Amino acid sequence: MTFQAPKGTFDWMPPRSELALSVREQMSAPLRLAGYRYVETPAFEDTALFARGVGESTDIVSKEMYTFEDKGGRSITLRPEGTAAVVRAVLQHGLHHGPLPVKVWYSGSFYRYERAQKGRYRHFSQVGAEALGVEDPALDAEMIQLAAEAFASLGLTGVELLLNSLGCAACRPAYRSALQDFLRGLDLDDATRARVEINPLRVLDDKRPEVRAQLAEAPLVSDHLCEACKGYHEEVRSLLRTAGVAFTDDPRLVRGLDYYTRTTFEYVYEGIGAQTAVGGGGRYDGLSEMIGGPPLPGVGWALGVDRTVLALETEGLVEANTPRAGVEVYAVPLGDEARRVLFDLVLELRGAGVSADLAFGGKGVKGAMKGADRSGAAYALILGERDIAAGAAQVKHLASGEQTAVPLAEIVTMFKEKLVK
RNA sequence: GUGGGUGUAGCUCAGUUGGCAGAGCGCCAGGUUGUGGUCCUGGAUGUCGUGGGUUCAAGUCCCAUCACUCACCCCA
The missing domain is CATH 3.40.50.800 (Anticodon-binding domain)
Structure with missing residues (x-):
């Protein structure tokens, strides 16, 4: 054995590879039925796209990107996620000048420089969907339902949907500073104190018991939403209930990327290692402007292919989802x-x-x-x-x-x- | 970046107090020169992760190192 797959990566080999391919297909099937069109963007982008789109304050940008200089002296980064690149492509090709919403989906590889563990690798696969140009709670609800449908079609019963609203440009700042005031009074380590100043919402996501214990009395976004956000969120919830999509309100659900606004959701699964998220997404009304585009609201999600395969394995659904291979x-x-x-x-x-x-x-x-x-x-x-x-x-x-x-x-x-x- | 666990045949793993390198499965061949699976017989395959040390003797003990793995931080 001379070479092996680079640290933190792994190969998909038969028959698991065929299961993974089938998972991608089943994740995208509901999207195609709903009018989403397939797009493919490069595996790497201008580093600045992610720095501005994903957010300088995120761990993804500050320590997890595969960044290098190409022979032309450009700073290039292997994509750590899909949304920023898709929005860039939509803007570049002017799709937002056509009929709205622009509905697209993608399937591909993403890269983050992290220490690998079960369900978390340096190279991973996601199927994602984005709907741009329209701010309509029905679009959020459709998006959420489509991913729920994808998981259900694979036979998974252990996927739980968590739902929250992060507010908008009008109400988030007030909440943000209220949260900061609270967090500054806690006993926290230096890294976390720094986080309080640059991205306080993410402190709510801390899983360490000693931190969690102090967060019990933390102010919640749900208590600080403006009337518009409150009404929007109520409509999303009501549409989901009518559609029969089960969800759990989680006022502490925040996500790692800076661009999320209003609707935020995560599909979680217990039993695939320490990782719990098999998919996640939300609304990102400010992203387009952050990367230099016009105001263009959007909502989307990404589902983890590798983690979903792990979930299928823990539920004994491997055979049911592996297509027959070989010849007759x-x-x-x-x-x-x-x-x-x-x-x-x-x-x-x-x-x-x-x-x-x-x-x-x-x-x-x-x-x-x-x-x-x-x-x-x-x-x-x-x-x-x-x-x-x-x-x-x-x-x-x-x-x-x-x-x-x-x-x-x-x-x-x-x-x-x-x-x- | 930090911490734990594990490295022995293609795979899964045993290996006692330091004393000849093992099993099951798989693979190859034969039993059957035109017939697979089951069965029987035989066979091949090892840098015991790597380097150093202790010892008459190291897979086993010690040190270092690398890889894998799980977890923390964080994330899909």
Whole structure:
């Protein structure tokens, strides 16, 4: 073993890789049904995009970014999250001048320089969705429902939805300073004291018991919302209730990124290590302006593919969500002439929509049959000198061991009828 | 960045008081020269993470180091 995957990363290998791919598909299926369009942006961006979009005060920007200088002297950063890049792309291509809301989704890899542990890696995968240009509680509710639907379609029952509102430019500042006043009176370590000054909301998220204990009397955002925010949030909650989306109000739910306003939510799951969030998102009405764009409200989420796979594993849902892999027909040639005939026949079968493979490598019959067995194929298609002379191949049903001779000219139609729906 | 745990065959792991490097599974071959699975027989595979130290002798004890892993901080 000379090389291994870089520290903090891992490979998706079969069959887990196929489960992960299927998870991505099932996460995006509800989005496509709701009119969201697929977008793809580069894996890296101008560092300033994240510094301004995600927020200088966040840990992501201050210590978790993969930043480097390219040969042209530009500062480049591997994307630590998706929203800032998607908003950048929407603005760059003027999609916000078209019909609103702009609804897009993405699926890809993200990078954060952190110490790895279960459910947290330096390279990770998310499926995300963003809806831009409209401030409508129904859009927030749709967004939240779509992710809930995605988790439900995977069969997960342990996903809990937490909901909160962080207020807006009108009411947040007052709350922020009220919270700071409270926090400054607590007994906290230096790093946390610094956080109180730059990003006090995140202190509410601290999981250390000695900090938690002091937060019991902390002022809550929900008590400081302006009338507009209160009404907006009530409407989101009411729409969710009507839609049958179960949620729990969590007035302490804040998120790690600076750009969130109003609706904030997180999908949490117990039992995938110390991490609990399998997805999260919210409204970010100020983001566009932070990165130099026009006022453009937005709401979105990102779901963690890796963590969702872990959740599926803890709920025993792996098999149910792993698509059948492998081929249906496995061709076993006996001799060079048979190999040539079967090579063509296998291509014909694939052309007709029947998955087929051939025993490569000139193994003996025994080895080739073993290959047929291990491939998981339903049928072995055996051809030797005697069969060529007779103009028929042996078709063996591997589960039952039943074997019949089928004329070569009828092989493709026979399998097509049997296997193609 | 900080702390705990673990490194032995492809995989999962045993290895006693320091005394010849092991098992199961997998892999390969044969039993069966045109037939897989089950069964039987045989076979191959090791820098015991790495480097140093103690010792007649180290997988085992000591030191260092690296990797993996879990957790803290933080996050999807």
